[in-house]
Amino acid sequence: MRICKSLRIPFIIVVVVVLTAGCFGGNLGGDAKPAAGLEPVTLTFMLPQTHFKEFLKESIRQFEEEQENVKINVQVIPDNQWVNLIKTKVFTNETPDIVRIDKSVMMQIGTDRFVELEESEPWMERVIPAELESKRIDGKAYGLPVSSNSTIGIVYNKKLFSENGLEIPRSIEELWEVCRRFNELGIIPLYASDKDSWTTQTWFTSAAPQVAPEGTWDKLMTNRANWGDIGEFAQVLNDMVALRANGYTNRDYMIATYTSAVDAMSSGSAAMYVSGHFFINDVLKKNADIELGMAPMVYGDRITQIQSQGMFSIFKKSEHAELAKAFLDWFSQAENMDVFTNGWGYTPIFNDQKAALPEWLEILNRDYIRPGKVVPHVDSLLVGVDFMDFWGYQQELVAGDLTANETLQKWDEAYAQQMKNRKVPGWAE
Structure with missing residues (x-):
């Protein structure tokens, strides 16, 4: 499932609903409109305080503008409480849809709590191999790479x-x-x-x-x-x-x-x-x-x-896993990743990124x-x-x-x- 700029995420929501009836298939695209009376969907996204920077806020605002019926509810956690709170959320079954997480923390929690991402994910072939390999666990991918060495x-x-x-x-x-x-x-x-x-x-x-x-x-x-x-x-x-x-x-x-x-x-x-x-x-x-x-x-x-260990990962408890995957695909696009990696001062993570490195x-x-x-x-x-x-x-x-x-x-x-x-x-x- 590839998300292009012309695609409206509300259409994805409709397809996800159809998926539950066993009728999912085909390539998404076009200017599909949300069904009448469709309620907005909110994705919850948890990350440490110092990671909620202005360039990420702007990207989230842009995503919400492009996808009319989707909102991102960001849960910002103080850095000193970060790891312990993730573990508490897992223990109490109150996990968000998406989390910014390092491979080492995921290993402490257990990969069985996260959605394994298949090689067929549309962004997989664009990742610089070393940046994907450094985040795999037992050869499997559990998140979109968002940090570089x-x-x-x-x-x-x-x-x-x-x-x-x-x-x-x-x-x-x-x-x-x-x-x-x-x-x-x-x-x-x-x-x-x-x-x-x-x-x-x-x-x-x-x-x-x-x-x-x-x-x-x-x-x-x-x-x-x-x-x-x-x-x-x-x-x-x-x-x-x-x-x-x-x-x-x-x-x-x-x-x-x-x-x-x-x-x-x-x-x-x-x-x-x-x-x-x-x-x-x-x-x-x-x-x-x-x-x-x-x-x-x-x-x-x-x-x-x-x-690099940083990923945007999806918890298995997410009620909107397919929509969360669509967000990851949107975020992975070169123009969005250029904003993100430039904001952090990272080297490129995807092979089609074009931003120049600072001196x-x-x-x-x-x-x-x-x-x-x-x-x-x-x-x-x-x-x-x-x-x-x-x-x-x-x-x-x-x-x-x-x-x-x-x-x-x-x-x-x-x-x-x-x-x-x-x-x-x-x-x-």
Whole structure:
């Protein structure tokens, strides 16, 4: 079933009704009108707060304008509650029609809760193969790919570095010196937004792969090592705390948010922030004239890369699964995906997309991605692990309530219980 621009989704609704009588078939098209008195249909769409960006709101408005009798009811969930709330919705059988979900979270919930998408879906043949494969589970597709491989590192203000004669730090020692210099200039060296725990953990999850001894991740997955046994991990956490303790971040880091980080970087009051593609794009929306770059974490010369996991997926409990599929097809069209991927600063996901990459992303591709100077992010190394507890422990760490060793010990306990609950090989009771 291919949805083209001339097709009215209300006609799909009529066909879905006919489908229940066993009369579905043929190719949809033309200027079909909804049946008289047809009630509007509402699709529910759940996603995390930071994902409900203006460009997505505009796309949803456009969809609703084109499809007269279809509405999208967006359920926006605070980021820190995201994973737990999805699990609660599944447990209580109150799932929406469509959800923005990562492969790792889907694996925690179970693929049996989601609609498996057949290879005959009209958008399948247009997906760049690597972007589809990175989201398959046991060889099967359970969602429309909506995120591409992206990088995480130190986002920096090029002008602040150049006009003050400073080089991008390549080691932790160089970072201390750069921070000291910016501090003297009255510029926030490295912004921290620890009210949002998902931003706090970015330092560790993008730095840990740079320092982990060979074989660490396999040992952690198979119960042959503990997180607290790896001294390099404790050092990375101690460095994160030291940045705050030495006054090299904003003083209000415990109440600062991702949004305030965007404001600080866009205004030029902060020189650096650890984040990903999406952050650069959000800053540029606030200040189109600012010049930003991204450098690797200061523990190596490779950029941290997250293998794309993001999908728009349909819950099996959806009463409008066919209509939800039609929405996914509409969203997959090149002109719609160009808006979406440009909004996030992603590379193309479909092979017929035409949008050009921004300069900063071209530089990343040239210097790191194409030459293969990348290291996988923790989420890509331990797919299916729920790190929400670890995020919270790191929030306690920077608040001064835990030491680095205590943080890792608490995470070891939560991690072990999670692996046992999932019955991962090597973790039997």
